[in-house]
Amino acid sequence: MRAVAIRAWSAHLPGQSGPLPGGWSPGPACPPERAADLLGRKGLLYKQPAERLGLCAVHRALGLAPVTGRWTPPEPDPRTAVVASSNLGSLETVCAVARTAGAGSLSDVSPLDAPNVSSNVLASTVAIRFGFGGPNLMVCSGHPAGLDAMRLAQLLLAAGRADRVVVVGAEPADETAAALAGADLRAGAACVVLEPAAEDSALVLHPVHDHADPESCEPARPVRFGQFYGAAGVLAVAAAAAANRTARVVAGSDADGWRCAVVETKGDR
Template sequence: MTLAVTGVAVALPGTDDPRGLLRPAPAGADPVDPAERLGRKGLRYKDRATRLGLHLAHAALTDAGLLADGGPVVPGDRVGTVVSSNLGNADTVCRAVETIAKESTGALSAMDTPNASSNIIASETAIRFGLRGPNLTVCNGRSSGLDAVRWAALLLRSGRADHVLVTGVEPDNEVTRRLVDGRVADGGAALVLSRDPSAPARALLGPLVRTARPADTVAELTRRAPGGRLCMSLGRRTAPPGARHLELTGWGELSGALGVVQCAAAAGWFAEGGTPVAYAVAGSAGAALIAPEGAR
């Protein structure tokens, strides 16, 4: 079954366009303000990662033509949600632990405590946009974003959903900077994957692979989907001969958002006329994205 990327969204300081990922990150750009897209209602008690995730979800679902008047235009129980975030609510969890240590559980905020759930971004996304299909969060290091894409593909191919929203997002704050020892991207990307072969596609999802080393992952991708002219990884030496290498590190630490941002960048590559295949490599996971006919 061929799966189509029917919606793409990017929210990073300085760009909301997948094509912007192909160029250097702009210096000194303002942070993304989700209230500009969503309005302030319903955002007040949400943590930064959840607000960014809702922003990305709205943009991707709208781009895929699945959202109108704040709700899905297709049966909500056929739309799944998969989120990848390694650092998402670490600030909330650390704040709660500190409050308990200094005072007691009685001092915890009733409005803040729900944000400590590991699935908060995915659950809030489903509630806000009426997505009642399978709902889960992936949090397993650098490969997390592409693993989220893999889980979405499995849900579609097994018939559990007709569309799956995949969101990769990481916030930039004092806690996340301490955890990664540097600046975090403060945003991410989202995709809508669809099993509808007639849907207008930004890209087609090709082989998904896992090996022991990034170089082996690229080798397996080139064997199964030859002809790649764009390779997105964290090491230039992994790019096959003749392929442009795109690292994406200029945006800050992408962590769990990396693989989803790479897939969005592939859609940007195709939108600018790039063909025929792009490779995304994050940790031991890899994905091939294929240019569809008439890609926008």
């Protein structure tokens, strides 16, 4: 599998003050309950925090201005795929539905909650809003999920299934999610847009590999964001791209396994 070009990137990190490791400052980010400030009000009703954060990250990666009027979805593009990563995006809704059904019956569950219990809701929501009509994949593989999503995107491009892949990672930090993932969990999202590499590609992502020991990856300048859980790998690639330097990105854990990849700039070759 060959390297792919990184065409755009963004991060939407509410509460982030100052630059991230590597020196990148992604800028102010509204919390999920104020996502309408960026996205407009249309289409946000009953969207979960991870969905709202992911939509904001994709909106920013595409270079779109804040929506002030009515949002009109573009015509579907069958050659743009979506790969999303999130482990906890639907957890709060799943638990709420289980509590309601357990206290009564399934007929007590609101039909408006039904779409949100699916783990794939983040990927499908992004595809529907932005008209991405290509393959649509969701990754929920624990700490390595962000880089697993990158690897699936690389495979889609290598197989010719898409001309562009929008990779988005998002996690909430509600009480239920923090109880499972730890008190240091942070809400946030990141997006990276990948395309086949060309000779003039200034920034490329080399193939993602499994590694038993993340310290064995080269070059030895790691970019790692563990507190964003399933979004960490996407954020690490975005941060390395924004820093415009060759860097090793790492995501994973001893329990879930480690993934490594290299973001390379032409200026460092």
